[in-house]
Amino acid sequence: MGKAAVTTAVVCAAAACAVAALVVRYRMRSSGRWARVAALLKELEERCATPVGKLRQVADAMAVEMHAGLASEGGSKLKMLISYVNNLPTGEETGLFYALDLGGTNFRVLRVQLGGKERHVLKQEFEEVSIPPLLMVGGSDELFDFIASALAKFVASEGEDFHLPVGRQREIGFTFSFPVRQTSIASGTLIKWTKGFNIDETVGEDVVAELTRAIERQGLDMRVSALINDTVGTLAGGRYHDNDVVAAVILGTGTNAAYVERAHAIPKWHGLLPKSGEMVINMEWGNFRSSHLPLTDYDQALDNESLNPSEQIFEKLISGMYLGEILRRVLLQLAKEASLFGDYVPPKLEIPFMLRTPVMSAMHHDTSPDLKVVGAKLKDLLGIPNTSLKARKVVVQICDIVARRGARLAAAGVAGILKKVGRDTAVKGGESVPRTVVAMDGGLYEHYTIFRECLQATFEEMLGAEAAASVVIKLANDGSGIGAALLAASHSQYRELEQS
Numbered sequence: 469m470g471k472a473a474v475t476t477a478v479v480c481a482a483a484a485c486a487v488a489a490l491v492v493r494y495r496m497r498s499s500g501r502w503a504r505v506a507a508l509l510k511e512l513e514e515r516c517a518t519p520v521g522k523l524r525q526v527a528d529a530m531a532v533e534m535h536a537g538l539a540s541e542g543g544s545k546l547k548m549l550i551s552y553v554n555n556l557p558t559g560e561e562t563g564l565f566y567a568l569d570l571g572g573t574n575f576r577v578l579r580v581q582l583g584g585k586e587r588h589v590l591k592q593e594f595e596e597v598s599i600p601p602l603l604m605v606g607g608s609d610e611l612f613d614f615i616a617s618a619l620a621k622f623v624a625s626e627g628e629d630f631h632l633p634v635g636r637q638r639e640i641g642f643t644f645s646f647p648v649r650q651t652s653i654a655s656g657t658l659i660k661w662t663k664g665f666n667i668d669e670t671v672g673e674d675v676v677a678e679l680t681r682a683i684e685r686q687g688l689d690m691r692v693s694a695l696i697n698d699t700v701g702t703l704a705g706g707r708y709h710d711n712d713v714v715a716a717v718i719l720g721t722g723t724n725a726a727y728v729e730r731a732h733a734i735p736k737w738h739g740l741l742p743k744s745g746e747m748v749i750n751m752e753w754g755n756f757r758s759s760h761l762p763l764t765d766y767d768q769a770l771d772n773e774s775l776n777p778s779e780q781i782f783e784k785l786i787s788g789m790y791l792g793e794i795l796r797r798v799l800l801q802l803a804k805e806a807s808l809f810g811d812y813v814p815p816k817l818e819i820p821f822m823l824r825t826p827v828m829s830a831m832h833h834d835t836s837p838d839l840k841v842v843g844a845k846l847k848d849l850l851g852i853p854n855t856s857l858k859a860r861k862v863v864v865q866i867c868d869i870v871a872r873r874g875a876r877l878a879a880a881g882v883a884g885i886l887k888k889v890g891r892d893t894a895v896k897g898g899e900s901v902p903r904t905v906v907a908m909d910g911g912l913y914e915h916y917t918i919f920r921e922c923l924q925a926t927f928e929e930m931l932g933a934e935a936a937a938s939v940v941i942k943l944a945n946d947g948s949g950i951g952a953a954l955l956a957a958s959h960s961q962y963r964e965l966e967q968s
Protein backbone atom coordinates (compact mmCIF):
# COMPACT_ATOMS: atom_id res chain seq x y z
CA MET A 469 0.00 0.00 0.00
CA GLY A 470 1.52 3.45 -0.93
CA LYS A 471 2.52 5.97 1.69
CA ALA A 472 -0.48 8.20 0.97
CA ALA A 473 -2.87 5.32 1.35
CA VAL A 474 -1.33 4.35 4.67
CA THR A 475 -1.57 7.94 5.87
CA THR A 476 -5.19 8.09 4.84
CA ALA A 477 -5.91 4.83 6.59
CA VAL A 478 -4.25 6.03 9.78
CA VAL A 479 -6.10 9.34 9.69
CA CYS A 480 -9.40 7.59 9.12
CA ALA A 481 -8.69 5.16 11.92
CA ALA A 482 -7.81 8.01 14.24
CA ALA A 483 -10.96 9.89 13.24
CA ALA A 484 -13.04 6.80 13.82
CA CYS A 485 -11.52 6.38 17.26
CA ALA A 486 -12.17 10.01 18.06
CA VAL A 487 -15.79 9.73 16.97
CA ALA A 488 -16.18 6.53 18.95
CA ALA A 489 -14.68 8.21 21.98
CA LEU A 490 -17.04 11.13 21.54
CA VAL A 491 -20.03 8.79 21.24
CA VAL A 492 -18.96 6.89 24.32
CA ARG A 493 -18.38 10.13 26.19
CA TYR A 494 -21.76 11.45 25.07
CA ARG A 495 -23.47 8.22 26.02
CA MET A 496 -21.73 8.16 29.37
CA ARG A 497 -22.65 11.77 30.00
CA SER A 498 -26.16 11.11 28.74
CA SER A 499 -26.59 8.03 30.90
CA GLY A 500 -25.13 9.98 33.81
CA ARG A 501 -27.60 12.77 33.14
CA TRP A 502 -30.60 10.46 33.08
CA ALA A 503 -29.36 8.72 36.19
CA ARG A 504 -29.32 12.14 37.90
CA VAL A 505 -32.83 12.88 36.63
CA ALA A 506 -34.03 9.53 37.96
CA ALA A 507 -32.44 10.20 41.33
CA LEU A 508 -34.06 13.63 41.66
CA LEU A 509 -37.44 12.19 40.59
CA LYS A 510 -37.15 9.43 43.17
CA GLU A 511 -36.31 11.95 45.88
CA LEU A 512 -39.30 14.11 44.90
CA GLU A 513 -41.62 11.10 44.93
CA GLU A 514 -40.44 10.12 48.41
CA ARG A 515 -40.72 13.63 49.82
CA CYS A 516 -44.22 14.12 48.36
CA ALA A 517 -45.51 10.71 49.43
CA THR A 518 -48.92 10.69 51.10
CA PRO A 519 -49.54 7.13 52.29
CA VAL A 520 -53.01 6.70 53.78
CA GLY A 521 -51.56 6.55 57.29
CA LYS A 522 -50.11 10.02 56.86
CA LEU A 523 -53.39 11.28 55.40
CA ARG A 524 -55.24 10.02 58.47
CA GLN A 525 -52.78 11.94 60.65
CA VAL A 526 -53.48 15.07 58.56
CA ALA A 527 -57.25 14.54 58.91
CA ASP A 528 -56.95 14.07 62.68
CA ALA A 529 -54.79 17.19 62.95
CA MET A 530 -57.37 19.17 60.95
CA ALA A 531 -60.15 18.08 63.33
CA VAL A 532 -58.01 18.96 66.36
CA GLU A 533 -57.20 22.41 64.94
CA MET A 534 -60.91 22.98 64.22
CA HIS A 535 -61.67 22.41 67.88
CA ALA A 536 -58.82 24.70 68.92
CA GLY A 537 -59.92 27.45 66.53
CA LEU A 538 -63.47 27.34 67.91
CA ALA A 539 -62.26 27.38 71.52
CA SER A 540 -60.59 30.79 71.41
CA GLU A 541 -59.48 33.57 69.03
CA GLY A 542 -55.98 32.73 67.92
CA GLY A 543 -56.34 29.23 69.35
CA SER A 544 -55.20 27.72 66.06
CA LYS A 545 -53.75 28.50 62.66
CA LEU A 546 -57.31 27.75 61.55
CA LYS A 547 -59.19 31.02 62.16
CA MET A 548 -62.59 29.28 62.25
CA LEU A 549 -64.37 32.56 61.48
CA ILE A 550 -67.97 33.15 62.55
CA SER A 551 -69.95 33.86 59.37
CA TYR A 552 -73.13 35.20 61.09
CA VAL A 553 -74.98 32.90 58.71
CA ASN A 554 -77.16 30.83 61.01
CA ASN A 555 -80.02 30.29 58.62
CA LEU A 556 -79.26 28.76 55.28
CA PRO A 557 -81.63 29.45 52.34
CA THR A 558 -85.06 27.89 52.70
CA GLY A 559 -85.81 28.03 48.96
CA GLU A 560 -88.70 30.43 49.63
CA GLU A 561 -86.64 33.49 48.84
CA THR A 562 -88.17 35.78 46.21
CA GLY A 563 -87.15 38.94 44.37
CA LEU A 564 -84.28 40.46 42.43
CA PHE A 565 -80.84 40.32 44.06
CA TYR A 566 -77.30 40.99 42.93
CA ALA A 567 -74.10 39.19 43.85
CA LEU A 568 -70.51 40.37 43.61
CA ASP A 569 -67.83 37.71 43.85
CA LEU A 570 -64.23 38.89 44.29
CA GLY A 571 -61.99 35.83 43.90
CA GLY A 572 -58.28 35.34 43.60
CA THR A 573 -58.20 35.58 39.81
CA ASN A 574 -61.67 36.47 38.62
CA PHE A 575 -64.37 38.92 39.58
CA ARG A 576 -67.98 37.97 38.87
CA VAL A 577 -71.18 40.04 38.91
CA LEU A 578 -74.48 38.24 38.97
CA ARG A 579 -78.18 39.08 39.20
CA VAL A 580 -80.89 36.59 39.95
CA GLN A 581 -84.67 36.72 40.00
CA LEU A 582 -85.84 34.34 42.71
CA GLY A 583 -89.30 32.81 42.44
CA GLY A 584 -89.71 31.15 45.83
CA LYS A 585 -90.31 27.52 46.80
CA GLU A 586 -91.84 26.13 43.66
CA ARG A 587 -89.99 28.15 41.09
CA HIS A 588 -86.55 28.75 42.65
CA VAL A 589 -84.31 30.65 40.19
CA LEU A 590 -86.50 32.26 37.54
CA LYS A 591 -83.62 33.91 35.69
CA GLN A 592 -79.99 34.67 36.23
CA GLU A 593 -77.33 36.57 34.33
CA PHE A 594 -73.67 36.96 35.15
CA GLU A 595 -70.46 38.41 33.81
CA GLU A 596 -66.90 37.43 34.71
CA VAL A 597 -63.87 39.63 34.36
CA SER A 598 -60.24 38.89 35.12
CA ILE A 599 -58.81 41.11 37.79
CA PRO A 600 -55.95 43.24 36.42
CA PRO A 601 -52.87 41.99 38.35
CA LEU A 602 -51.76 45.58 39.09
CA LEU A 603 -55.01 46.18 41.00
CA MET A 604 -54.12 43.28 43.30
CA VAL A 605 -51.12 45.20 44.62
CA GLY A 606 -52.24 48.80 44.08
CA GLY A 607 -54.48 51.08 46.13
CA SER A 608 -57.61 50.07 48.02
CA ASP A 609 -59.87 52.66 46.38
CA GLU A 610 -58.62 51.64 42.91
CA LEU A 611 -59.62 48.03 43.57
CA PHE A 612 -63.07 48.86 44.97
CA ASP A 613 -63.71 51.45 42.24
CA PHE A 614 -62.91 48.75 39.65
CA ILE A 615 -65.47 46.48 41.32
CA ALA A 616 -68.11 49.20 41.67
CA SER A 617 -67.71 50.38 38.08
CA ALA A 618 -68.12 46.83 36.78
CA LEU A 619 -71.24 46.56 38.94
CA ALA A 620 -72.60 49.87 37.61
CA LYS A 621 -72.14 48.70 34.00
CA PHE A 622 -73.86 45.42 34.81
CA VAL A 623 -76.81 47.10 36.55
CA ALA A 624 -77.22 49.40 33.55
CA SER A 625 -77.77 46.30 31.38
CA GLU A 626 -80.63 45.04 33.57
CA GLY A 627 -83.44 43.90 31.26
CA GLU A 628 -87.23 43.62 31.51
CA ASP A 629 -87.06 40.08 32.93
CA PHE A 630 -85.68 41.44 36.17
CA HIS A 631 -87.92 43.60 38.26
CA LEU A 632 -87.83 45.30 41.61
CA PRO A 633 -90.87 46.67 43.47
CA VAL A 634 -91.11 50.43 43.09
CA GLY A 635 -89.16 52.36 45.67
CA ARG A 636 -86.89 49.52 46.67
CA GLN A 637 -83.09 49.62 46.71
CA ARG A 638 -81.22 46.94 44.80
CA GLU A 639 -79.49 44.65 47.32
CA ILE A 640 -76.21 42.83 46.99
CA GLY A 641 -74.65 39.67 48.37
CA PHE A 642 -70.92 40.47 48.51
CA THR A 643 -68.70 37.39 48.24
CA PHE A 644 -65.19 38.31 49.35
CA SER A 645 -62.75 35.43 48.99
CA PHE A 646 -60.28 36.51 51.67
CA PRO A 647 -60.14 36.12 55.45
CA VAL A 648 -62.49 38.61 57.13
CA ARG A 649 -63.33 38.95 60.82
CA GLN A 650 -67.04 39.56 60.51
CA THR A 651 -68.86 41.73 63.01
CA SER A 652 -72.30 41.09 61.52
CA ILE A 653 -73.86 39.52 58.45
CA ALA A 654 -73.00 42.66 56.50
CA SER A 655 -69.78 43.96 58.04
CA GLY A 656 -66.29 42.72 58.69
CA THR A 657 -62.64 43.77 58.64
CA LEU A 658 -60.00 42.28 56.38
CA ILE A 659 -57.57 40.17 58.44
CA LYS A 660 -54.97 39.76 55.70
CA TRP A 661 -54.68 39.37 51.95
CA THR A 662 -53.86 35.98 50.42
CA LYS A 663 -53.08 34.56 46.97
CA GLY A 664 -51.74 37.33 44.70
CA PHE A 665 -53.28 40.27 46.57
CA ASN A 666 -51.24 42.62 48.75
CA ILE A 667 -52.84 46.02 49.48
CA ASP A 668 -51.72 47.13 52.94
CA GLU A 669 -54.19 50.02 53.34
CA THR A 670 -57.19 47.67 53.19
CA VAL A 671 -56.01 45.42 56.02
CA GLY A 672 -58.08 46.10 59.15
CA GLU A 673 -60.71 48.04 57.20
CA ASP A 674 -64.39 47.09 56.87
CA VAL A 675 -64.64 45.77 53.32
CA VAL A 676 -68.39 46.47 53.13
CA ALA A 677 -67.74 50.12 54.04
CA GLU A 678 -65.03 50.25 51.36
CA LEU A 679 -67.39 48.83 48.73
CA THR A 680 -70.31 51.03 49.84
CA ARG A 681 -68.19 54.16 49.43
CA ALA A 682 -67.08 53.02 45.98
CA ILE A 683 -70.72 52.32 45.02
CA GLU A 684 -71.65 55.84 46.13
CA ARG A 685 -68.78 57.22 44.04
CA GLN A 686 -70.44 55.50 41.07
CA GLY A 687 -73.75 57.21 41.88
CA LEU A 688 -75.36 53.82 42.43
CA ASP A 689 -78.19 53.42 44.94
CA MET A 690 -77.49 49.85 46.18
CA ARG A 691 -76.99 48.21 49.57
CA VAL A 692 -74.84 45.30 50.66
CA SER A 693 -77.16 43.10 52.72
CA ALA A 694 -74.78 40.16 53.15
CA LEU A 695 -71.00 39.82 53.26
CA ILE A 696 -69.88 36.23 52.83
CA ASN A 697 -66.83 34.17 52.06
CA ASP A 698 -67.06 32.19 48.83
CA THR A 699 -67.05 28.91 50.75
CA VAL A 700 -70.07 30.11 52.75
CA GLY A 701 -71.75 31.14 49.49
CA THR A 702 -71.04 27.74 48.00
CA LEU A 703 -72.48 26.06 51.08
CA ALA A 704 -75.62 28.20 50.84
CA GLY A 705 -75.94 27.60 47.10
CA GLY A 706 -75.37 23.88 47.59
CA ARG A 707 -77.97 23.63 50.36
CA TYR A 708 -80.49 25.40 48.11
CA HIS A 709 -80.46 22.39 45.82
CA ASP A 710 -79.64 19.62 48.30
CA ASN A 711 -80.66 19.68 51.94
CA ASP A 712 -77.92 17.25 52.91
CA VAL A 713 -75.10 19.69 52.19
CA VAL A 714 -73.07 20.13 55.40
CA ALA A 715 -69.81 21.54 54.07
CA ALA A 716 -68.32 23.35 51.08
CA VAL A 717 -64.78 23.34 49.73
CA ILE A 718 -63.22 25.73 47.22
CA LEU A 719 -60.29 24.57 45.13
CA GLY A 720 -59.65 27.52 42.83
CA THR A 721 -56.81 30.01 42.83
CA GLY A 722 -56.77 29.50 46.58
CA THR A 723 -58.46 26.92 48.77
CA ASN A 724 -60.76 27.03 51.76
CA ALA A 725 -63.66 25.25 53.45
CA ALA A 726 -66.81 26.12 55.36
CA TYR A 727 -69.21 23.87 57.26
CA VAL A 728 -72.29 23.93 59.50
CA GLU A 729 -71.32 23.79 63.18
CA ARG A 730 -73.63 23.39 66.17
CA ALA A 731 -73.85 26.82 67.79
CA HIS A 732 -73.29 25.38 71.29
CA ALA A 733 -70.02 23.82 70.09
CA ILE A 734 -68.37 27.23 69.61
CA PRO A 735 -66.90 28.21 73.00
CA LYS A 736 -65.51 31.49 71.62
CA TRP A 737 -69.00 32.58 70.49
CA HIS A 738 -70.50 34.78 73.22
CA GLY A 739 -73.43 36.10 71.21
CA LEU A 740 -77.01 34.92 71.50
CA LEU A 741 -77.45 31.32 70.42
CA PRO A 742 -79.29 31.40 67.08
CA LYS A 743 -82.76 29.81 67.01
CA SER A 744 -81.54 27.39 64.35
CA GLY A 745 -78.88 26.14 66.77
CA GLU A 746 -76.43 26.28 63.88
CA MET A 747 -73.69 28.60 62.66
CA VAL A 748 -71.74 28.38 59.41
CA ILE A 749 -68.01 28.54 60.07
CA ASN A 750 -65.50 29.83 57.51
CA MET A 751 -62.50 27.67 58.44
CA GLU A 752 -59.87 29.49 56.33
CA TRP A 753 -58.26 26.04 56.03
CA GLY A 754 -55.63 27.34 53.59
CA ASN A 755 -53.69 28.44 56.68
CA PHE A 756 -53.65 24.92 58.15
CA ARG A 757 -50.21 23.67 59.07
CA SER A 758 -49.04 20.35 60.52
CA SER A 759 -45.80 18.42 60.94
CA HIS A 760 -47.53 15.63 59.01
CA LEU A 761 -47.68 17.72 55.82
CA PRO A 762 -45.12 16.43 53.24
CA LEU A 763 -43.15 19.63 52.61
CA THR A 764 -40.20 19.69 50.20
CA ASP A 765 -37.39 22.18 49.67
CA TYR A 766 -39.32 23.39 46.62
CA ASP A 767 -42.32 24.22 48.86
CA GLN A 768 -40.06 25.93 51.38
CA ALA A 769 -38.45 28.10 48.70
CA LEU A 770 -41.82 28.96 47.17
CA ASP A 771 -43.12 30.00 50.59
CA ASN A 772 -40.01 32.05 51.42
CA GLU A 773 -40.34 33.99 48.16
CA SER A 774 -44.14 34.43 48.34
CA LEU A 775 -46.13 37.56 49.21
CA ASN A 776 -47.08 35.93 52.53
CA PRO A 777 -44.18 33.83 53.87
CA SER A 778 -45.08 31.22 56.56
CA GLU A 779 -48.79 31.81 55.85
CA GLN A 780 -51.30 29.66 53.92
CA ILE A 781 -49.01 26.58 53.89
CA PHE A 782 -51.82 24.11 53.15
CA GLU A 783 -53.04 26.37 50.33
CA LYS A 784 -49.55 26.52 48.83
CA LEU A 785 -49.49 22.73 48.64
CA ILE A 786 -52.85 22.17 46.99
CA SER A 787 -54.39 25.20 45.24
CA GLY A 788 -54.42 26.43 41.68
CA MET A 789 -52.20 29.44 42.21
CA TYR A 790 -49.31 27.25 43.35
CA LEU A 791 -49.37 23.79 41.69
CA GLY A 792 -47.93 25.13 38.43
CA GLU A 793 -45.30 27.11 40.33
CA ILE A 794 -44.15 24.02 42.22
CA LEU A 795 -43.83 22.19 38.88
CA ARG A 796 -41.78 25.08 37.48
CA ARG A 797 -39.40 25.00 40.43
CA VAL A 798 -38.84 21.25 40.08
CA LEU A 799 -38.23 21.53 36.32
CA LEU A 800 -35.77 24.37 36.91
CA GLN A 801 -33.84 22.21 39.40
CA LEU A 802 -33.71 19.28 36.96
CA ALA A 803 -32.61 21.60 34.15
CA LYS A 804 -29.80 22.95 36.34
CA GLU A 805 -28.72 19.80 38.11
CA ALA A 806 -29.39 17.13 35.50
CA SER A 807 -29.53 19.02 32.19
CA LEU A 808 -33.09 17.77 31.66
CA PHE A 809 -33.45 20.05 28.64
CA GLY A 810 -29.85 19.82 27.46
CA ASP A 811 -26.78 21.80 28.37
CA TYR A 812 -28.57 25.09 28.93
CA VAL A 813 -31.14 26.31 31.42
CA PRO A 814 -34.16 27.79 29.57
CA PRO A 815 -34.31 31.44 30.71
CA LYS A 816 -38.12 31.51 30.99
CA LEU A 817 -37.97 28.63 33.44
CA GLU A 818 -36.35 31.06 35.88
CA ILE A 819 -39.43 33.35 35.95
CA PRO A 820 -41.78 32.79 38.94
CA PHE A 821 -45.36 31.80 38.05
CA MET A 822 -44.38 31.46 34.37
CA LEU A 823 -45.98 28.01 34.40
CA ARG A 824 -49.64 28.26 35.37
CA THR A 825 -51.74 25.36 36.64
CA PRO A 826 -54.02 25.26 33.55
CA VAL A 827 -50.86 24.58 31.47
CA MET A 828 -49.74 21.95 33.96
CA SER A 829 -53.19 20.39 33.66
CA ALA A 830 -53.05 20.36 29.86
CA MET A 831 -49.64 18.62 29.92
CA HIS A 832 -50.77 16.18 32.60
CA HIS A 833 -53.81 15.18 30.55
CA ASP A 834 -51.81 14.69 27.33
CA THR A 835 -52.59 11.19 26.05
CA SER A 836 -50.83 11.47 22.67
CA PRO A 837 -48.16 8.80 22.07
CA ASP A 838 -45.42 11.40 21.48
CA LEU A 839 -46.73 13.78 24.17
CA LYS A 840 -47.05 16.51 21.57
CA VAL A 841 -49.12 18.75 23.88
CA VAL A 842 -46.28 18.63 26.40
CA GLY A 843 -43.79 19.42 23.63
CA ALA A 844 -45.85 22.34 22.38
CA LYS A 845 -46.37 23.86 25.84
CA LEU A 846 -42.66 23.56 26.67
CA LYS A 847 -41.78 25.19 23.34
CA ASP A 848 -44.45 27.92 23.18
CA LEU A 849 -44.57 28.94 26.84
CA LEU A 850 -41.10 28.16 28.15
CA GLY A 851 -39.09 28.50 24.94
CA ILE A 852 -37.80 24.93 25.17
CA PRO A 853 -37.86 23.50 21.62
CA ASN A 854 -37.20 19.95 20.43
CA THR A 855 -37.62 18.16 23.72
CA SER A 856 -37.09 14.40 23.64
CA LEU A 857 -39.96 12.05 24.45
CA LYS A 858 -37.92 10.96 27.48
CA ALA A 859 -37.83 14.51 28.81
CA ARG A 860 -41.54 14.99 28.13
CA LYS A 861 -42.32 11.84 30.10
CA VAL A 862 -40.36 13.24 33.05
CA VAL A 863 -42.46 16.43 32.91
CA VAL A 864 -45.67 14.40 33.07
CA GLN A 865 -44.31 12.34 35.96
CA ILE A 866 -43.66 15.52 37.95
CA CYS A 867 -47.15 16.83 37.15
CA ASP A 868 -48.52 13.58 38.53
CA ILE A 869 -46.49 13.69 41.76
CA VAL A 870 -47.37 17.33 42.50
CA ALA A 871 -51.05 17.14 41.54
CA ARG A 872 -51.71 13.86 43.37
CA ARG A 873 -50.07 15.15 46.53
CA GLY A 874 -52.40 18.16 46.40
CA ALA A 875 -55.51 16.11 45.68
CA ARG A 876 -54.75 13.57 48.42
CA LEU A 877 -54.15 16.31 50.99
CA ALA A 878 -57.42 18.00 49.98
CA ALA A 879 -59.21 14.69 50.51
CA ALA A 880 -57.61 14.44 53.96
CA GLY A 881 -58.93 17.93 54.74
CA VAL A 882 -62.46 16.88 53.80
CA ALA A 883 -62.09 13.76 55.94
CA GLY A 884 -61.01 15.98 58.84
CA ILE A 885 -64.17 18.09 58.57
CA LEU A 886 -66.37 14.99 58.45
CA LYS A 887 -64.56 13.63 61.50
CA LYS A 888 -65.30 16.92 63.33
CA VAL A 889 -69.03 16.67 62.52
CA GLY A 890 -69.23 12.94 63.17
CA ARG A 891 -69.94 11.92 59.58
CA ASP A 892 -66.70 10.00 58.82
CA THR A 893 -68.03 6.58 59.76
CA ALA A 894 -70.93 4.48 58.53
CA VAL A 895 -72.44 4.06 61.97
CA LYS A 896 -72.34 6.51 64.92
CA GLY A 897 -73.77 5.57 68.32
CA GLY A 898 -75.53 2.58 66.86
CA GLU A 899 -77.28 4.74 64.26
CA SER A 900 -76.42 4.70 60.58
CA VAL A 901 -74.93 8.03 59.55
CA PRO A 902 -77.26 10.10 57.32
CA ARG A 903 -76.45 11.04 53.74
CA THR A 904 -73.81 13.78 53.79
CA VAL A 905 -72.99 16.10 50.91
CA VAL A 906 -69.87 18.21 50.43
CA ALA A 907 -70.33 20.95 47.83
CA MET A 908 -67.19 21.61 45.81
CA ASP A 909 -66.35 24.56 43.58
CA GLY A 910 -63.36 26.34 42.06
CA GLY A 911 -61.61 26.27 38.74
CA LEU A 912 -58.96 23.79 39.85
CA TYR A 913 -61.53 21.22 41.01
CA GLU A 914 -63.80 21.84 38.03
CA HIS A 915 -61.17 21.66 35.29
CA TYR A 916 -58.32 19.47 36.56
CA THR A 917 -59.89 16.03 36.00
CA ILE A 918 -56.99 13.91 37.31
CA PHE A 919 -56.87 16.07 40.45
CA ARG A 920 -60.65 15.77 41.01
CA GLU A 921 -60.73 12.03 40.44
CA CYS A 922 -57.72 11.47 42.68
CA LEU A 923 -59.41 13.46 45.45
CA GLN A 924 -62.53 11.30 45.21
CA ALA A 925 -60.58 8.02 45.13
CA THR A 926 -58.41 9.07 48.07
CA PHE A 927 -61.46 10.03 50.10
CA GLU A 928 -62.91 6.55 49.56
CA GLU A 929 -59.53 4.96 50.38
CA MET A 930 -59.40 6.88 53.67
CA LEU A 931 -62.97 6.27 54.84
CA GLY A 932 -63.46 2.82 53.40
CA ALA A 933 -66.28 1.86 51.02
CA GLU A 934 -69.01 1.57 53.67
CA ALA A 935 -68.50 4.97 55.29
CA ALA A 936 -67.72 6.68 51.97
CA ALA A 937 -71.00 5.34 50.55
CA SER A 938 -73.01 7.84 52.63
CA VAL A 939 -70.86 10.79 51.57
CA VAL A 940 -71.37 12.62 48.26
CA ILE A 941 -68.64 15.01 47.08
CA LYS A 942 -70.06 16.97 44.18
CA LEU A 943 -69.39 20.00 42.03
CA ALA A 944 -71.71 22.90 42.96
CA ASN A 945 -70.87 25.10 39.99
CA ASP A 946 -70.84 28.81 40.83
CA GLY A 947 -72.59 28.03 44.07
CA SER A 948 -71.02 31.08 45.65
CA GLY A 949 -72.77 33.44 43.22
CA ILE A 950 -76.28 32.07 43.75
CA GLY A 951 -75.48 31.50 47.39
CA ALA A 952 -74.53 35.13 47.87
CA ALA A 953 -77.77 36.29 46.20
CA LEU A 954 -79.79 33.89 48.38
CA LEU A 955 -78.13 35.14 51.54
CA ALA A 956 -78.75 38.72 50.40
CA ALA A 957 -82.42 37.75 50.04
CA SER A 958 -82.61 36.07 53.44
CA HIS A 959 -81.06 39.16 55.04
CA SER A 960 -82.90 41.72 52.95
CA GLN A 961 -83.94 44.99 54.64
CA TYR A 962 -87.44 44.31 53.22
CA ARG A 963 -87.69 40.82 54.66
CA GLU A 964 -89.88 41.84 57.59
CA LEU A 965 -92.27 43.57 55.17
CA GLU A 966 -92.62 40.36 53.19
CA GLN A 967 -93.17 38.27 56.29
CA SER A 968 -95.83 40.56 57.74
Ligand SMILES: Nc1ncnc2c1ncn2[C@@H]1O[C@H](COP(=O)(O)OP(=O)(O)O)[C@@H](O)[C@H]1O
Binds near residue numbers: 572788826910912
Ligand atom coordinates in the same frame (compact mmCIF):
# COMPACT_ATOMS: atom_id res chain seq x y z
N1 LIG B 1 -58.05 24.09 33.01
C1 LIG B 1 -57.60 24.23 34.27
N2 LIG B 1 -56.87 23.25 34.84
C2 LIG B 1 -56.41 23.38 36.10
N3 LIG B 1 -56.63 24.47 36.88
C3 LIG B 1 -57.37 25.45 36.35
C4 LIG B 1 -57.89 25.40 35.03
N4 LIG B 1 -58.57 26.56 34.80
C5 LIG B 1 -58.46 27.30 35.93
N5 LIG B 1 -57.75 26.63 36.84
C6 LIG B 1 -57.41 27.10 38.19
O1 LIG B 1 -58.57 27.70 38.77
C7 LIG B 1 -58.25 29.00 39.23
C8 LIG B 1 -59.46 29.91 39.04
O2 LIG B 1 -60.44 29.42 39.90
P1 LIG B 1 -61.88 30.11 39.93
O3 LIG B 1 -62.63 29.45 41.01
O4 LIG B 1 -62.43 30.10 38.56
O5 LIG B 1 -61.58 31.62 40.24
P2 LIG B 1 -61.17 32.31 41.61
O6 LIG B 1 -60.06 31.50 42.16
O7 LIG B 1 -60.74 33.67 41.19
O8 LIG B 1 -62.39 32.30 42.47
C9 LIG B 1 -57.08 29.47 38.41
O9 LIG B 1 -56.26 30.35 39.21
C10 LIG B 1 -56.34 28.18 38.11
O10 LIG B 1 -55.37 27.95 39.09
Ligand SMILES: O=P(O)(O)OC[C@H]1O[C@@H](O)[C@H](O)[C@@H](O)[C@@H]1O
Binds near residue numbers: 572645662697698722
Ligand atom coordinates in the same frame (compact mmCIF):
# COMPACT_ATOMS: atom_id res chain seq x y z
O1 LIG C 1 -62.13 31.37 45.16
P1 LIG C 1 -60.67 31.58 45.45
O2 LIG C 1 -60.18 32.88 44.98
O3 LIG C 1 -59.86 30.44 44.99
O4 LIG C 1 -60.58 31.63 47.06
C1 LIG C 1 -60.53 30.49 47.85
C2 LIG C 1 -59.96 30.87 49.21
O5 LIG C 1 -58.69 31.49 49.01
C3 LIG C 1 -58.02 31.78 50.25
O6 LIG C 1 -56.76 32.31 49.97
C4 LIG C 1 -58.84 32.78 51.07
O7 LIG C 1 -58.20 33.06 52.31
C5 LIG C 1 -60.23 32.23 51.31
O8 LIG C 1 -61.04 33.19 51.97
C6 LIG C 1 -60.89 31.83 49.99
O9 LIG C 1 -62.13 31.21 50.26
